Amino acid sequence: MTGDRRKLGKPILFLFLFFFFFFFFIPSSAEAQSQAINGQATRPVPAIFAFGDSTVDTGNNNYIATPVKSNFPPYGRDFFTHEPTGRFTNGELITDFLASYMGIKEELPPYLDWSLGEDELTTGVSFGSAGSGLDRLTAKMSGVIPVLNQLDYFRNYIDRLDLGIGIKRREDLIRRAVFFLSAGTNDFISYSTVPLRREVFSVEGYQGFLLDQVKEFMQVLSDLGANRIVISGLPPMGCLPVVITLQARDGIHERGCISSFNSIALDYNRKLQALIQEKSNSSGVQIFYVDPYQPLLNVILNPASYGFEKSSEGCCGTGLVEAAILCNAESLVCRDASKYIFWDSMHPTEKAYFIVFTNFKSVIDHILKSY
Numbered sequence: 337m338t339g340d341r342r343k344l345g346k347p348i349l350f351l352f353l354f355f356f357f358f359f360f361f362i363p364s365s366a367e368a369q370s371q372a373i374n375g376q377a378t379r380p381v382p383a384i385f386a387f388g389d390s391t392v393d394t395g396n397n398n399y400i401a402t403p404v405k406s407n408f409p410p411y412g413r414d415f416f417t418h419e420p421t422g423r424f425t426n427g428e429l430i431t432d433f434l435a436s437y438m439g440i441k442e443e444l445p446p447y448l449d450w451s452l453g454e455d456e457l458t459t460g461v462s463f464g465s466a467g468s469g470l471d472r473l474t475a476k477m478s479g480v481i482p483v484l485n486q487l488d489y490f491r492n493y494i495d496r497l498d499l500g501i502g503i504k505r506r507e508d509l510i511r512r513a514v515f516f517l518s519a520g521t522n523d524f525i526s527y528s529t530v531p532l533r534r535e536v537f538s539v540e541g542y543q544g545f546l547l548d549q550v551k552e553f554m555q556v557l558s559d560l561g562a563n564r565i566v567i568s569g570l571p572p573m574g575c576l577p578v579v580i581t582l583q584a585r586d587g588i589h590e591r592g593c594i595s596s597f598n599s600i601a602l603d604y605n606r607k608l609q610a611l612i613q614e615k616s617n618s619s620g621v622q623i624f625y626v627d628p629y630q631p632l633l634n635v636i637l638n639p640a641s642y643g644f645e646k647s648s649e650g651c652c653g654t655g656l657v658e659a660a661i662l663c664n665a666e667s668l669v670c671r672d673a674s675k676y677i678f679w680d681s682m683h684p685t686e687k688a689y690f691i692v693f694t695n696f697k698s699v700i701d702h703i704l705k706s707y
Contacts, residue, residue, distance in 0.1 A: 380439030383460035390466035395422030427686030
């Protein structure tokens with residue numbers, strides 16, 4: 337890692353403020369799903385619902401007017417259909433692995449796909465929107481759906497289910513379902529790039545502001561009947577290839593993680609865990625923390641131990657700045673994404689995602705045993 341301590345306010349590259357990432361490992365989608373199901377506990381939940389950013393968006397941005405999309409090649413190259421889906425990676429996401437591991441279904445569909453039938457709706461969907469954040473301003477600048485606004489879509493989902501399966505059955509489904517939140521990285525990238533929030537908040541103050549949004553998110557879900565909520569911390573943001581490229585003294589030749597970004601992520605994660613503990617103790621709702629930071633950092637610092645050859649650049653293009661529309665059908669792409677931790681300059685490969693997912697299993701097993 338580099339000891340670069342330059343101010344967070346140094347510009348990054350506005351185009352990328354709406355992206356980010358995190359976790360895992362797998363040779364192919366089909367194999368990963370098989371491994372996940374074979375290792376699952378015996379009492380799966382009826383449904384899983386995901387909220388957040390590109391780490392959980394399985395295609396919702398395909399249906400809204402935003403430039404933050406990935407429904408074109410080479411995205412989805414290693415998905416089991418070998419076609420782009422709107423996932424910001426070469427294959428599957430954490431949400432897919434979770435759904436598979438809990439024995440629910442092989443992939444988690446996007447809620448905004450209005451072709452979904454009752455079977456898909458009643459087993460869970462993703463409300464996530466790539467480029468989103470806990471801060472509504474983050475999402476507004478990218479034309480995507482803020483996390484708290486995703487709850488409005490969930491309310492719409494409840495209305496649809498009430499008409500389809502009845503209120504009593506829907507209430508039981510929500511009570512027994514698992515809810516997953518993954519958001520925050522885009523907010524800090526936006527904070528470092530656009531001065532609006534920096535003029536109001538210090539880094540510590542902004543952390544507190546975002547945690548207030550998490551608190552509201554938990555309260556709303558609780559009020560709507562949720563009983564099991566899983567919240568992910570931040571990944572090592574300073575290890576994003578694009579952050580390294582634009583923040584390091586020599587981003588082409590010095591490819592170490594940016595320590596100031598990682599320190600902010602660690603501090604936020606500690607505060608998030610304290611908030612979760614406090615809320616869980618006072619509300620009666622089961623709320624769990626999962627940590628992507630250390631597992632992903634371990635992979636980045638010891639790539640060869642996990643079968644990787646590239647740890648600080650993505651598979652797509654130069655791997656230094658490309659993401660979304662800059663990673664497209666005309667881009668040069670590596671032959672074997674399993675040798676890369678990152679698919680583009682912001683998002684991990686399917687294999688890297690799966691590695692971190694394996695570190696979530698103990699928490700998921702604990703949840704499943706609570707039924």
